[in-house]
Amino acid sequence: AQTVTQSQPEMSVQDAETVTLSCTYDTSENNYYLFWYKQPPSRQMILVIRQEAYKQQNATENRFSVNFQKAAKSFSLKISDSQLGDTAMYFCAFTAAGSYQLTFGKGTKLSVIP
Amino acid sequence: KAGVTQTPRYLIKTRGQQVTLSCSPISGHRSVSWYQQTPGQGLQFLFEYFSETQRNKGNFPGRFSGRQFSNSRSEMNVSTLELGDSALYLCASSLMWTENTEAFFGQGTRLTVV
Numbered sequence: 001a002q003t004v005t006q007s008q009p010e011m012s013v014q015d016a017e018t019v020t021l022s023c024t025y026d027t028s029e030n031n032y033y034l035f036w037y038k039q040p041p042s043r044q045m046i047l048v049i050r051q052e053a054y055k056q057q058n059a060t061e062n063r064f065s066v067n068f069q070k071a072a073k074s075f076s077l078k079i080s081d082s083q084l085g086d087t088a089m090y091f092c093a094f095t096a097a098g099s100y101q102l103t104f105g106k107g108t109k110l111s112v113i114p
Numbered sequence: 115k116a117g118v119t120q121t122p123r124y125l126i127k128t129r130g131q132q133v134t135l136s137c138s139p140i141s142g143h144r145s146v147s148w149y150q151q152t153p154g155q156g157l158q159f160l161f162e163y164f165s166e167t168q169r170n171k172g173n174f175p176g177r178f179s180g181r182q183f184s185n186s187r188s189e190m191n192v193s194t195l196e197l198g199d200s201a202l203y204l205c206a207s208s209l210m211w212t213e214n215t216e217a218f219f220g221q222g223t224r225l226t227v228v
Contacts, residue, residue: 037219043202045219091157100170101147102206102217104157 002027004094006105013082014113020067021077021108023092031097034068036077039107040088048090051075079110087112116140118207118220126226132193135223139186139207146188147217148180151202160203163188164210195227 003026013019025034036048051059051068058066063080079086092105119138127133139146148160159172163182180190186207192199202224206217 042221043204044221045204045206047216050216100145100162100164101159101172102149102157103159104149106156 002029002032002094002096002103004092004103004105006090006092006108008108009106010109010111012111012113013079015082015084017082018078018080019082019110021079021090021092021110023075023077023105025073025075025092025094027073027094027096029096033095033097034066034075035093035095035102036064036066036075037091037093037104038086038088039091040085045091049077082112084112084114086110118205118218120203120205120220120223122223123221124224124226126228127195128228129195129197131195132191133195133225134189134191135203135205135225137188137190137205137207137220139188139205140218143207143209143218144186145208145210146182146186147206147208148188148190149204149206150174151204151222152200157204160190192225197227199225200227201225 005024032053034051038046038048049061049064065078067076089107091107093102121136145164147162149157151157161180162170166182177193182188202222204222206219208215208217
């Protein structure tokens with residue numbers, strides 16, 4: 001069974017600053033994918049970024065980037081130039097090849113302070 | 115194009131009753147997944163359907179069931195409701211559900227059991 005751990009229940013950051021959200025996971029699978037999802041107060045989950053485990057290069061999407069350390073089973077999210085609209089719950093998620101399901105961490109509540 | 119539509123948005127039921135929640139995926143999407151979100155347990159996978167077939171099921175009692183219709187719309191049913199079934203139920207659709215395709219989430223149905 002897979003587990004995903006987010007050790008920071010809450011974080012805050014000043015707007016325009018950079019913040020890093022942590023995520024570790026445990027799996028015996030070799031072929032898997034990792035995701036960061038954002039859930040604003042509207043409750044709709046939105047995919048922020050995706051990382052394939054077989055790719056060594058860290059994924060980047062505009063202001064969002066990840067630090068994927070496969071051996072350490074670590075997958076952190078860095079948000080640069082934080083904006084008020086980044087205020088949300090952030091969930092780290094895992095899926096193994098062929099499993100048809102996402103396993104989520106408990107989430108980190110991020111507040112961007114003006 | 116229209117996103118994932120979940121109905122109803124809010125629901126209040128009494129213990130012992132049953133409830134049916136509906137999810138209409140994005141047009142053309144054939145995979146529908148359901149998740150339960152609670153403050154204590156976080157996001158937990160319920161089941162996934164593709165072309166009317168359940169391909170995976172989470173660790174939930176048999177009171178939780180689902181189905182998918184030929185137009186890819188999905189319903190989930192919870193019978194003999196318990197207080198602990200109070201939760202946000204999220205539906206996600208994707209084109210095929212492979213690890214490389216994005217899962218799009220609806221805004222959820224907030225179920226309160228009293």
